[in-house]
Amino acid sequence: MHFKWYAAIVVALALGYPSLCLAEDDPQSIIGDVILCQEITDSSQRLECFDGNVRELQRVRDAKEIIVVSRENLAKSRRNLFGFPSSDAPFVNGGSEAEEEKIEELTTTIKSVGGGEGHYVLTLENGAVWEQSESGYMTEPKSGESIVIKRAILGNYMARISGRPAFRIKRRR
Template sequence: MGKSLKMLAGAIALGALQAPAVAQDKSLTNAPAPKIFTDVLQCRALTDAAQRLACFDRTVGTLAQAQQRKDVFVADKEAIREARRGLFGFSLPKVRIFGDDDMAEEVKSIESKIKAVSAGQKGYVFTLEDGARWAQTDSAYMDKPKAGSKIRIRRAALGSYMGSIDGRVGFRIERLSN
């Protein structure tokens, strides 16, 4: 129980999403840990082994129930990185729901394979392997890309994005909702 409890506690510290999404940066990063998590930590202070074990059993049980009810979300660093990749291209408020600055690895580009291509208003609409949809926003000419082609999308100036298929000339692109 000790090792899994430590992993659970670490994951909760990184991924507990108890603060409201509208909170400002400083209020979120300085917010106290959720009570359900601090209750588990307080068990460590008990000196009697039987009382400490009973405390851990009770609080970890409560924590597990909260996770099942989806009141608490538990994520490790890899899951957070994957979530950041999945949100690449969306304009989101500056809310630190993924932890402190030491984990603030900003995603600057993604690489994927094109799953499908369709016609859009100005050019093509690309559906990537993960289901993300991106639309060409300029009228740069290109032969119709094929499913299975590699696409790289990177941040560009002033909040825009550039796409490049199989290393060819870039074009402007924007993220669509899934």
């Protein structure tokens, strides 16, 4: 049991996501205190330090003031949130350390098409709904076609379906 906690703490620190900690009392200091316990040379004091800090860590976890997220789950969340303004939030991107991991484009498949000419609404295979945000003629998209959505300037997004000309698109839900 203690190994799982220690592993979770190490994973959280290794991932470098300080903003995942949401407690009023800085949970990062609790994690730091747990790690500092290993420097105590007296066995009984070290055990007392670990026990006390792990109890506090468990309290903030149970109160949902701190969470630990795997890299895999964080990457999945980033892909699912791509296109929302909150997808730039530090808890999604991991702060400045994860800038190289920020998603700049998404390649997926169209699940269904709604709307009509000049105003298509596309549901993607992950359930995300995107809407054509500039009117204009384009070949009607079809279910099963590949779509690439890229970040553009000023918070905009551009989409290209099966290699055809790009168009502006916005995330609806």
